[in-house]
Amino acid sequence: MSGKLRHSFDFLIEMMIHYGLALREHQSLIQKQEEIQIEMNVAAKVQATLLKTRKPDFKELDIGFVTEPAKQMSGDYIYFLNDNSYEAGVAVADVIGKGIPAALCMSMIKFGMDGLQNENTSPRNVLDIVNRIVEKSVDDSMFISMFYGKYDARDSSFSYATAGHEPALLYKAATGEFTELHAKGLLLGVHPNVVYEEKSVILEEGDFIAMMTDGVTEVRTDTGFIDDQVIKMILAEVKDESAQKIADTVYQRLAYLQNFHLRDDFTIVIFKKENDKV
Amino acid sequence: MNLQVDLVEENSVQRFKIVGEIDAFTAPKLKECLASVENVGNMQAELDLSEVGYMDSTGLGVFVGFYKAVKANGGHVKIVGVNNRLKRLFVITGLAEVMDIVMEESRDEDATV
Numbered sequence: 206m207s208g209k210l211r212h213s214f215d216f217l218i219e220m221m222i223h224y225g226l227a228l229r230e231h232q233s234l235i236q237k238q239e240e241i242q243i244e245m246n247v248a249a250k251v252q253a254t255l256l257k258t259r260k261p262d263f264k265e266l267d268i269g270f271v272t273e274p275a276k277q278m279s280g281d282y283i284y285f286l287n288d289n290s291y292e293a294g295v296a297v298a299d300v301i302g303k304g305i306p307a308a309l310c311m312s313m314i315k316f317g318m319d320g321l322q323n324e325n326t327s328p329r330n331v332l333d334i335v336n337r338i339v340e341k342s343v344d345d346s347m348f349i350s351m352f353y354g355k356y357d358a359r360d361s362s363f364s365y366a367t368a369g370h371e372p373a374l375l376y377k378a379a380t381g382e383f384t385e386l387h388a389k390g391l392l393l394g395v396h397p398n399v400v401y402e403e404k405s406v407i408l409e410e411g412d413f414i415a416m417m418t419d420g421v422t423e424v425r426t427d428t429g430f431i432d433d434q435v436i437k438m439i440l441a442e443v444k445d446e447s448a449q450k451i452a453d454t455v456y457q458r459l460a461y462l463q464n465f466h467l468r469d470d471f472t473i474v475i476f477k478k479e480n481d482k483v
Numbered sequence: 484m485n486l487q488v489d490l491v492e493e494n495s496v497q498r499f500k501i502v503g504e505i506d507a508f509t510a511p512k513l514k515e516c517l518a519s520v521e522n523v524g525n526m527q528a529e530l531d532l533s534e535v536g537y538m539d540s541t542g543l544g545v546f547v548g549f550y551k552a553v554k555a556n557g558g559h560v561k562i563v564g565v566n567n568r569l570k571r572l573f574v575i576t577g578l579a580e581v582m583d584i585v586m587e588e589s590r591d592e593d594a595t596v
Contacts, residue, residue: 301544346514346548350540350576369576391577395547419540430568469539 249277252308256315261287266356268293269449270474271456273467280307281418281470284315286326286355294326294355296335297474299370299418301348301392310347314338328353328366329403332390336368336401339394349393352416356408356476363414363476364405368393371419374437376444378411383437386414413448413477415440420469421455426462435459448475485509488516496527502534505542513542517549526558533564533587543576550582561585 260268272281280301286294296318300307317338321331331353339349352373354365365373369392372385390401408414417436424431436455443454452475460467486509489500497520505513520526530546532538550560561583565573570586573579 299540301540301547346544348544348547369578371575389577389580391581392547395551395578395581423539 245277248308252278252311255312256282256284256308258284259287261285261293263293263356263358265358265361265479266293267448267477267479268295268475269447269452269477270472271452272470272472273456273460274470275420275467278308279470281420281472282311282314283472283474284318286318286321288326291358292326292355293358293476294328294331294353295416295474295476296331296351296353297370297416297418297472298349298351299420299470299472301350306344306347310339310344310349313342314349326355327403328355328364329401332366332368332393332401333399336391336393336399337397340397348395350418351393354414354416354476361408361478362405363408364403366390366401366403368399368401371417371422373414373416374440375406376413376415376440377409378444379409381441383440408476408478410478410480411444413444413451413475415451415455416474416476418470418472420467420471421459421473423469424459424463425468431459431462448477451475451477486512488513490516490520496529497523498529498531500531500534504536505538505545507539507541510541510545514545514548517545521549521552522556524556524558526553526556528553528558528560530560530562531564532562532569533566535564535569538569538572543572543578546582547578550578559583563587 270283272279272283274281280299282298282300284296298311298314300310314335317335318331321334332351335351350370351368352365352370354363354373356363365386365388367388368390372387375384375386386404386406388402388404391399422433422436439455439458440451443451452473455473456471459471486501486503486505491498491500499517501513503509520528546562553560563585564587565584566587570584573584
């Protein structure tokens with residue numbers, strides 16, 4: 206065999222060996238990707254099971270909610286507390302940080318809150334305790350914002366406190382106006398000793414409270430962030446509908462504005478005071 | 484989705500100039516840059532956000548983590564060049580009360596709430 210021909214064969218063999226190695230690596234990566242996907246599916250199922258929550262059934266309080274993750278696992282979290290026949294509480298939280306660690310963090314909080322049953326479940330107390338759990342046990346780079354509200358059927362009052370969370374919106378049927386429900390409180394997990402401000406409003410017939418995460422308020426379209434008037438306008442349009450219809454409508458409209466491609470987990474909970482049903 | 488972080492040391496203050504958008508994609512890079520000085524004792528850090536076009540909660544998480552580490556080592560964090568939108572974010576999360584936040588083009592030395 207001439208020198209040149211041998212050279213060409215050597216070159217060809219080298220190329221084929223490289224190709225063979227690349228192909229093997231490619232196949233190995235595909236397999237790894239499939240394994241990860243299977244694990245993610247399991248984790249998502251575990252999250253759904255661990256974080257199951259049941260909507261309280263109060264005859265004068267209509268509750269509706271929508272929670273949609275941007276990816277497979279959600280960093281948003283809704284948890285209902287309902288120990289007795291006259292109080293219905295809800296925690297709406299947003300974990301800063303995503304994926305499996307965020308879900309595990311949520312589970313820890315849920316168990317912490319479960320342990321609060323039969324104790325003082327005033328909003329400021331709930332946040333204080335949850336803050337301590339998060340600060341002690343959670344990874345230093347994980348933080349959580351939470352809004353906690355409690356409706357008391359005995360006097361139709363809604364008391365609330367917030368840990369660095371988006372303010373909720375209160376709609377008053379009598380005036381047709383919206384008010385932002387603000388309260389002072391630091392994000393969970395930053396300092397171990399935080400005093401959470403607690404406030405209270407009275408709900409009258411037709412009034413409702415919309416609790417959201419920033420996946421709702423920070424929607425971005427081609428032209429920039431949505432104005433906060435947009436959310437109020439949508440809510441005003443469906444103010445006479447059921448709580449669930451209100452929540453669904455807000456989701457449909459805002460998801461549409463983003464071409465149904467969510468950048469962040471989307472969560473909205475509506476507590477609406479109805480007239481006493483017979 | 485681009486981010487650039489420049490560090491300049493001036494009068495023993497570590498000044499970080501952050502340019503671009505801070506979101507889930509760029510936050511790890513920011514975190515890495517800040518981590519390089521986190522463990523220095525009694526460090527004075529200043530973060531300039533005047534050219535940050537967008538920041539979401541992942542960015543906030545990076546700043547809070549940095550603040551906690553610096554504070555634990557006896558240092559201090561100041562955030563400057565904050566626009567209205569960012570200011571709202573810092574106020575709602577309660578961080579404006581624990582960190583020094585200065586708005587852009589502000590004549591006040593410390594425009595903390």
